[in-house]
Amino acid sequence: MRxxxxxxxxxxxxxxxxxxxxxxxxxxxxxxxxPLSNVAFLILRDAKGLAQVVVEEQALRAQLDGLYxxxxxxxxxxxxxVPQVPDGVEIHDPSVEILSAAAAPPPFDLxxxxxxxxxxxxxxxxxxxxxxxxxxxxxxxSAAAMAGFRATLSSLDFVEIQTPKIVGSATxxxxxxxxxxxxxxxxxxxQSPQLYKQxxxxxxxxxxEVGPAFRAEPHDTPRHxxxxxxxxxxxxxxxxxxxxxxxxxxxxxGMLDALRTDAAGALALLGLADKxxxxxxxxxxxxxVTFTDALAxxxxxxxxxxxxEPDLAPAHERWLGEWARREHGSDFLFVTGYPAxxxxxxxxxDPANPAFTNAFDLLFRGVExxxxxxxxxxxxxxxxxxxxxxxxxxxxxxxxEAFRHGMxxxxxxxxxxxRFIARLVEAPNVRETTLFPRDLHRLTP
Amino acid sequence: MRxxxxxxxxxxxxxxxxxxxxxxxxxxxxxxxxPLSNVAFLILRDAKGLAQVVVEEQALRAQLDGLYxxxxxxxxxxxxxVPQVPDGVEIHDPSVEILSAAAAPPPFDLxxxxxxxxxxxxxxxxxxxxxxxxxxxxxxxSAAAMAGFRATLSSLDFVEIQTPKIVGSATxxxxxxxxxxxxxxxxxxxQSPQLYKQxxxxxxxxxxEVGPAFRAEPHDTPRHxxxxxxxxxxxxxxxxxxxxxxxxxxxxxGMLDALRTDAAGALALLGLADKxxxxxxxxxxxxxVTFTDALAxxxxxxxxxxxxEPDLAPAHERWLGEWARREHGSDFLFVTGYPAxxxxxxxxxDPANPAFTNAFDLLFRGVExxxxxxxxxxxxxxxxxxxxxxxxxxxxxxxxEAFRHGMxxxxxxxxxxxRFIARLVEAPNVRETTLFPRDLHRLTP
Numbered sequence: 052m053r054x055x056x057x058x059x060x061x062x063x064x065x066x067x068x069x070x071x072x073x074x075x076x077x078x079x080x081x082x083x084x085x086p087l088s089n090v091a092f093l094i095l096r097d098a099k100g101l102a103q104v105v106v107e108e109q110a111l112r113a114q115l116d117g118l119y120x121x122x123x124x125x126x127x128x129x130x131x132x133v134p135q136v137p138d139g140v141e142i143h144d145p146s147v148e149i150l151s152a153a154a155a156p157p158p159f160d161l162x163x164x165x166x167x168x169x170x171x172x173x174x175x176x177x178x179x180x181x182x183x184x185x186x187x188x189x190x191x192x193s194a195a196a197m198a199g200f201r202a203t204l205s206s207l208d209f210v211e212i213q214t215p216k217i218v219g220s221a222t223x224x225x226x227x228x229x230x231x232x233x234x235x236x237x238x239x240x241x242q243s244p245q246l247y248k249q250x251x252x253x254x255x256x257x258x259x260e261v262g263p264a265f266r267a268e269p270h271d272t273p274r275h276x277x278x279x280x281x282x283x284x285x286x287x288x289x290x291x292x293x294x295x296x297x298x299x300x301x302x303x304x305g306m307l308d309a310l311r312t313d314a315a316g317a318l319a320l321l322g323l324a325d326k327x328x329x330x331x332x333x334x335x336x337x338x339x340v341t342f343t344d345a346l347a348x349x350x351x352x353x354x355x356x357x358x359x360e361p362d363l364a365p366a367h368e369r370w371l372g373e374w375a376r377r378e379h380g381s382d383f384l385f386v387t388g389y390p391a392x393x394x395x396x397x398x399x400x401d402p403a404n405p406a407f408t409n410a411f412d413l414l415f416r417g418v419e420x421x422x423x424x425x426x427x428x429x430x431x432x433x434x435x436x437x438x439x440x441x442x443x444x445x446x447x448x449x450x451x452e453a454f455r456h457g458m459x460x461x462x463x464x465x466x467x468x469x470r471f472i473a474r475l476v477e478a479p480n481v482r483e484t485t486l487f488p489r490d491l492h493r494l495t496p
Numbered sequence: 497m498r499x500x501x502x503x504x505x506x507x508x509x510x511x512x513x514x515x516x517x518x519x520x521x522x523x524x525x526x527x528x529x530x531p532l533s534n535v536a537f538l539i540l541r542d543a544k545g546l547a548q549v550v551v552e553e554q555a556l557r558a559q560l561d562g563l564y565x566x567x568x569x570x571x572x573x574x575x576x577x578v579p580q581v582p583d584g585v586e587i588h589d590p591s592v593e594i595l596s597a598a599a600a601p602p603p604f605d606l607x608x609x610x611x612x613x614x615x616x617x618x619x620x621x622x623x624x625x626x627x628x629x630x631x632x633x634x635x636x637x638s639a640a641a642m643a644g645f646r647a648t649l650s651s652l653d654f655v656e657i658q659t660p661k662i663v664g665s666a667t668x669x670x671x672x673x674x675x676x677x678x679x680x681x682x683x684x685x686x687q688s689p690q691l692y693k694q695x696x697x698x699x700x701x702x703x704x705e706v707g708p709a710f711r712a713e714p715h716d717t718p719r720h721x722x723x724x725x726x727x728x729x730x731x732x733x734x735x736x737x738x739x740x741x742x743x744x745x746x747x748x749x750g751m752l753d754a755l756r757t758d759a760a761g762a763l764a765l766l767g768l769a770d771k772x773x774x775x776x777x778x779x780x781x782x783x784x785v786t787f788t789d790a791l792a793x794x795x796x797x798x799x800x801x802x803x804x805e806p807d808l809a810p811a812h813e814r815w816l817g818e819w820a821r822r823e824h825g826s827d828f829l830f831v832t833g834y835p836a837x838x839x840x841x842x843x844x845x846d847p848a849n850p851a852f853t854n855a856f857d858l859l860f861r862g863v864e865x866x867x868x869x870x871x872x873x874x875x876x877x878x879x880x881x882x883x884x885x886x887x888x889x890x891x892x893x894x895x896x897e898a899f900r901h902g903m904x905x906x907x908x909x910x911x912x913x914x915r916f917i918a919r920l921v922e923a924p925n926v927r928e929t930t931l932f933p934r935d936l937h938r939l940t941p
Contacts, residue, residue, distance in 0.1 A: 055742050057731065058652065078733045080698075080902055098653065098701035121902035125733075150733075153902040154875045178695040178898040187699050194656040198646075207503065208543065211639040213725045213913070215932045216661065216708045217674075217685075219939035229662075231685065232675050234714055234722070238939055240662075240676065240685075247932065250623040250941070253525075254632050256543035262707060263661045269679055277679070280658045286502065288523045288570075288595075297500050430599045449941030453623040457525055457566035457598040468658070487660045487692065494664035494683055496695075496894030 061125075065099035065316070068140050070130045077102055077142065078150070080182070081122045083162035084115050091115065093145070094162065095126055096184070100316070104128060104142040111147060119153035120161065121182070170480060177487055177496050188317035189484050192310060192472050193280075195317075197261055199309025200282045200466070203302045209284060210255040214247035216240060216263060220446040229267045229277075240265035243465060248285040249397070249426060250453045252461045257286040261468075271491050273480040274365075274418060274470065278489040282471075285463030292399070292409040292425040295462040296385055299413065299421060300337055303383070304330045306471075321476060328382035328415070328475070338379040341388040342407070345371055361393045365418075372417020387411040396436045399425035399462070409462070415474045423464025430454040510544035510761070512575050513585050521572045522547055522587065523595070525627070528607035529560050536560065538590070539607065540571055541629070545761070549573060549587040556592060564598035565606065566627070615925060622932055622941050633762035634929050637755060637917050638725075640762075642706055644754025645727045645911070648747045654702040654729060659692035661685060661708060665891040674712045674722075685710035688910060693730040694842070694871060695898045697906045701732040706913075716936050718925040719810075719863060719915065723934040727916075730908030737844070737854040737870040740907040741830055744858065744866060745782055748828070749775045751916075766921060773827035773860070773920070783824040786833035787852070790816055806838045810863075817862020832856040841881045844870035844907070854907070860919045868909025875899040 062075045079097030091112050093104040104126055106112050128145035158176055159168050161183050166173060173180045181187050201211065218241050221228040229240040243264050251258040264281040284302065289295060307327055310318060318324045331337055340348065346357045349367050352374065363371070363386065375384035388407045391400055401407040410424030427433055433454050437444050444451070472484040482488040487496055507520045524542030536557045538549040549571055551557050573590035603621055604613050606628050611618060618625045626632050646656065663686045666673040674685040688709050696703040709726040729747065734740060752772055755763060763769045776782055785793065791802045794812050797819070808816070808831065820829035833852045836845055846852045855869030872878055878899050882889050889896070917929040927933040932941055 055652070055739075055746060057734065057739055057743065061733065063653075078904070098655075098699075119901075123902045123904045150904055151873055151902055154900045157901055176897065178698065178894060179901055181696070181699045190657065190699075191655060193658070197656055197658075198650070201643075201646075205643070207500070208508075210543075210636060211642055212635065212931060213638070213642075213706075213708070215723055215934055217710065217723050217934050217939070230677050233939060234712060234936060236939065251626070253623065254543075254626045254635075261658075263658070265662065267679060278660055278662050288506065289502065294500075294502055298502065301500060428596055449623060452621065452941075455599045456564075456602055456624055457568045457596055459523070459568045459595055486657060489660055489662050491679060494662070494678060494681065496897075 063099040064095065064097045064102040067102055067130050068138065071132045071140060072130065074127060074129050076125060076127045078125045081118055081120050081124055083120060086112060086116060095124060102142055103136060103138065104145050106145060115147065118149065119156045121157050122149060122153040123151040124148065125150055170482060174482060174488060174493065184320060188320045189472060189476060190486060191314045191317035192475065193468060195309045195314035196306045196468060196471060198313055199306035200261065200302060201259065202309065203305025204259045204284055207257065207298065209257040209259045212248070212251050212258045212260050213262065214244040214260060227266050227268045229265050242266055243281060244283050246450045248283055248463060249461065250450065252285050252287040253453045253458055256288065259284040269491055276469065276481060276485060276488055276490055280468035282466040282468055283463065285461060287459040287461040289425065289460050289462050292387065292411055292462055295423050295425065295464055296411060299423060299464050300330060323476060330383060331381050337383045337385055338375055338381050339385040339387055342386055342390065343388060345386050348374060361390055368414050368419055369417035372414050382416050384414045385411050386414065396440055396442060397426045399427050415471070418470065418474055420470055420474060421464050421466045423462065425460065425462035428454065428458045428460050508544040509540065509542045509547040512547055513583065515575045516577045516585060517575065519572060519574050521570060523570045526563055526565050526567045526569055528565060531557060531561060540569060547587055548581060548583065549590050551590060560592065563594065564601045566602055567594060567598040568596040569593065570595055615927060619927060619933060619938065629765060633765045634917060634921060635931060636759045636762035637920065638913060640754045640759035641751045641913060641916060643758055644751035645706065645747060646704065647754065648750025649704045649729055652702065652743065654704045655700040657693070657696050657703045657705050658707065659689040659705060672711050672713045674710050687711055688726060689728050691895045693728055693908060694906065695895065697730050697732040698898050698903055704729040714936055721914065721926060721930060721933055721935055725913035727911040727913055728908065730906060732904040732906040734870065734905050734907055737832065737856055737907055740868050740870065740909060741856060744868060744909050745775060768921065775828060776826050782828045782830055783820055783826050784830040784832055787831055787835065788833060790831050793819060806835055813859050813864055814862040817859050827861050829859045830856050831859065841885055841887060842871045844872050860916070863915065863919055865915055865919060866909050866911045868907065870905065870907035873899065873903045873905050
């Protein structure tokens with residue numbers, strides 16, 4: 052039932068095929084106008100796609116010829132089946148209402164199949180550039196991925212939370228935190244919902260959040276941004292990090308399922324319909340290597356001396372991504388057992404070898420996509436690690452209160468949304484899959 | 497199918513009734529321990545509710561008696577039907593594993609039906625206080641409301657977006673903006689996604705966003721916070737603000753439906769199952785009064801002289817809320833036609849009377865819950881109003897680019913999530929329905 056006027060009064064370009072022989076009203080943007088000798092074609096773009104409108108009337112032709120592309124039109128016409136055109140239908144005998152004439156021609160051709168300008172130019176004109184069907188398709192994927200994340204976790208009894216982004220102290224410690232003037236007091240932008248989502252395990256046991264995270268890192272790399280969308284989950288009553296990895300695997304499957312169902316058109320447009328990554332299902336799960344074994348594998352494969360390395364460099368992650376693809380047929384690879392020294396204070400040690408941890412990363416096509424793991428859950432353990440790391444316990448008073456009063460073994464993970472989509476479409480730069488990127492140089496649009 | 501270990505290994509307290517005669521494993525918090533002369537009762541709380549465990553064994557009784565409330569336990573026992581207890585079932589013959597002993601007694605009794613301390617004390621201990629079944633129920637309502645918002649708009653072809661919260665200039669103008677040190681440059685926290693969601697109408701026609709909004713107002717009122725969750729929507733190809741009001745009405749119905757289906761337990765616990773507001777359906781829609789008529793009504797009703805008032809005071813909104821309830825049987829009331837002078841620059845004037853606007857507020861039980869309206873969509877109109885208001889056009893260059901290149905008539909609305917839940921449960925202070933409030937005095941927890 053279409054109960055609202057906005058639904059009743061127009062059909063989407065994607066629906067035109069089911070209205071052959073009818074007179075329909077479309078609305079959208081003048082994507083392109085192509086005057087030929089005795090006929091002209093108006094390509095109308097709406098949120099769903101394109102429609103070809105055949106213009107024969109001379110007065111209308113002259114009127115449209117005087118409009119800049121991107122003018123906004125309402126078009127009423129008859130749907131005619133035309134087997135030889137790409138969509139199989141055209142709009143004939145149109146009447147056109149100009150809702151809003153563009154004031155200037157676009158700075159680049161939005162009707163080309165692929166946009167030509169370099170990334171920096173496109174980003175400068177992002178409000179327009181996003182109108183290009185391929186560009187906006189990327190953000191249809193983002194929307195579907197978020198919906199799949201939420202739907203999968205909701206079906207596992209996770210509860211959605213919204214935690215504050217203005218915080219009284221740096222969540223994860225460290226210097227990479229944006230400072231705010233908070234009504235005359237210092238405050239900070241949240242680096243992650245980490246501590247809040249842990250507190251909320253005490254309330255709902257299983258929680259998730261989709262929201263912005265902020266890192267004041269003066270990076271200038273193709274994979275870092277100063278603001279990104281973090282898909283966070285945290286759950287209690289686990290045995291160890293492997294329960295978290297199982298939930299993450301299940302969630303990734305749900306996100307990819309949502310892409311297939313909710314964003315089929317966007318996937319097809321981007322040529323990705325049959326190129327989605329495989330999340331291996333039981334009995335062949337996503338492969339897992341320990342950090343120690345990963346270093347040994349890379350050293351053997353590359354001849355590098357990696358003894359004592361505290362972390363994986365991007366080149367090492369790429370090597371591991373190729374190895375996982377080659378040896379396991381997997382786009383994903385879990386790396387577990389990172390050294391304790393490189394991980395935040397709340398990380399749970401590996402009980403069998405406390406110099407290492409129950410933290411993991413998930414590499415997706417050779418790039419770190421997810422970090423996660425088991426967290427400490429005992430009050431006395433937190434008191435100990437804060438002292439060992441010479442961290443100021445006062446900054447964590449509220450956080451510690453939850454642990455003083457009983458917290459179950461728990462863990463969680465965080466997926467970077469923009470990075471997920473970037474790897475999915477194999478975009479070399481995460482800015483290509485970020486709606487309005489924030490980086491060292493870019494605060495606008 | 498329960499494919500994950502976290503699902504297979506325990507049953508929720510809410511599921512115990514369907515396992516009579518079986519031995520089940522529960523997990524949760526020691527909500528209360530009540531030793532009587534020959535028997536003791538352990539009330540176990542998990543994310544779903546409470547279960548009563550009967551302890552007869554002396555050694556176990558002594559062990560539990562030595563634990564503080566809020567210790568974390570795993571309990572395995574036999575489900576026995578006991579018609580005379582509230583749930584109709586008990587857990588007998590338990591074995592108990594202490595997963596995490598609390599280090600101290602809670603600062604207030606979490607097992608009381610209603611928490612006793614004043615709001616400020618509760619907020620100081622929010623990580624614990626939220627564990628109380630009534631407190632956490634409020635945030636189950638929030639989660640359901642967000643899910644209903646998204647589901648309703650998704651079904652109307654709205655696309656979810658995530659816009660940046662760090663912005664290069666103040667979105668709505670005005671002084672109430674938090675300033676950030678952005679890698680050595682000044683930047684600001686987004687007051688709303690207003691301008692971004694308008695740009696995105698050019699891309700997806702219909703968009704929504706659920707995210708934080710920030711206002712640096714040194715308010716100290718029961719209905720203002722410095723950070724809140726904004727449920728934003730914006731849509732193109734409207735006739736005027738009435739199309740936006742129709743979509744908002746439809747969305748509110750969807751949110752209330754989601755509360756009934758997703759949060760039935762929380763509603764029952766809060767005594768609200770049959771007290772949800774009515775969103776009047778056609779033919780009796782939500783009543784609408786113009787600002788001018790509203791002032792006249794209030795003046796007539798109260799004897800106040802309101803000639804020339806530029807806006808409604810909170811007391812006036814309360815009066816109108818009672819009037820709508822009394823005269824129209826409605827918990828909601830639209831007020832339209834606000835004076836142009838009090839509304840932001842992007843507000844579309846009323847074509848019949850340009851001193852007034854196509855902006856509206858929606859009052860919910862006498863409090864402004866939603867603001868929305870039709871926006872300007874023509875480039876030349878923006879240039880004119882920015883000049884008239886002596887605003888710096890350079891700060892809006894990116895925003896204006898979208899309008900230079902064709903934007904349809906559009907409008908939208910923003911619902912304050914915390915305020916919606918506060919009015920729904922009739923909480924006198926919006927802090928009661930905010931997970932971790934941020935105000936003049938409170939930056940933690």
